[in-house]
Amino acid sequence: MTFEGVLTKMETEFTQPIQYYLVFENDFINMNQLLGKIMIMKFVKYQCLNCGLDKPIFRQGFCKSCFFEIPQAADWIMRPELSTAHLDREDRDLEYEKKVQLQPHIVYLANSSNVKVGVTRKSQIPTRWIDQGAHEAIEIVEVPNRYLAGITEMALKEYVSDKTNWRTMLKNDIVDENLVEWRERLKQYIPDEAKDYFIASNTETNLEFPVIKYPLKPISLNLVKAHEYTGKLAGIKGQYLIFEDDTVFNIRGNEGLVVNISVK
Template sequence: MQYQTILKKMKTELNDVVQYYLDVENDVLNLNQLLGREIEISFEGYQCLCCGKEKKIFRQGYCYDCFYESAAVGDWIMNPELSRAHLGIEDRDLEYEKEVQLKPHIVYLALSSNVKVGVTRKTQVPTRWIDQGATKAIEIVEVPNRYLAGITEVALKNYVADKTNWQKMLKNEVLEADLIEEREKLKAYIPEEAQPYFLGNNGNVTEIEYPVVQYPTKIKSLNLEKTPVYNGKLMGIKGQYLLFEDGIVFNVRNNEGYKVIITVR
């Protein structure tokens, strides 16, 4: 079976085991069903996810020009504390920014390699946690806009990590931690403006299982520009990574906008 596609991040569904789906030309591929199969990935070129032109991808599936012009990749995406739509101040497109920033946001703790703090729109729970390869996650605050979530994350990352060790996450080298207990420790450090939104009564810890037959012990990332044709046996999927038997891992999200042919044997 052969599929052509312009890569976009895998869609996910939280069940007993996370289900992964990849949009391919005129179809959707359930990747869980491909575990144990030989898969060839052949790099064919680029297509910007914003302008649609066949231009080299710069970051996040966008060409250089679109990355610095599109409202969808403003600085406030990676740094929520820079959000200004609640003040009526435009970054690149105020209407778009209001639409995204002035919605309920969650600040959370996730356990992926270690305990980390993060921010996501409420509508992106639990998708964001799955994309990070978290095995457990819990909400800390639910605030009405992205700015409040951003300043809360900035305050809390003085006391807890805000990054995942992606290699440990993929090897399943995950520290044990009581997320409810960790949340209680952080309560005192939440900014005054966000204190009323603390979710102290929420004891729900989301647990996430991934479709992995075999975790790698050594890891090497697949770079399609250096290795335009790769063939390997799929042994697992975690976060936005495909895990292969030979220790090669492929970050689908980091390759958004890449045109590929996927052959399943």
């Protein structure tokens, strides 16, 4: 079997374990079915997810010129506290910003390498947790816009991490935590503007990933430099492919690469 297309983050289905799909323009691969099989990946070229040109990818699947122009890559994407659509104030494209920012957002706790706080649109639960490789997660606050979620995250990250250690996550060096207790502990630090949106009733969500063998010392694959890689797929966690030789490949981090994939 041979497939070719531009990488975008894997689509997922919340089952036990998670089902993963690599979607190309005219085809898709159920990645779970490739566990235990040999994959040959080849770098073909770049294809910016916005302009479609064969230009080096800068960040988030976009070439450098697109990254600094399009609303999908504005600062408020990574820093939600910078959102201004609720003030009717444009950053790059007010219509797009209203569409994304003025919808329900969740502030959550997720445990992937450690307990961390994060923000996502309500429509992205549990997808966001899956993409981070969290084995357990819980919602703290549901607010009507991205700005309120952003300032809540800013307040809470004084007391809990907002980062995931990807190596620890992939090695599965994890400790189960009582996220309900964490939520109750952090409640007092929620900003006044968001206190009324506190969620007190939810239990934590548990996630199971399709992994045969976790890597002892994850080695990140740079497919552009290597140009080609052959390995046996041993697992999928977060947006990473895990291979038997401890090589790992971050699909999300390589969006915008056109690849050729053969399966033996």
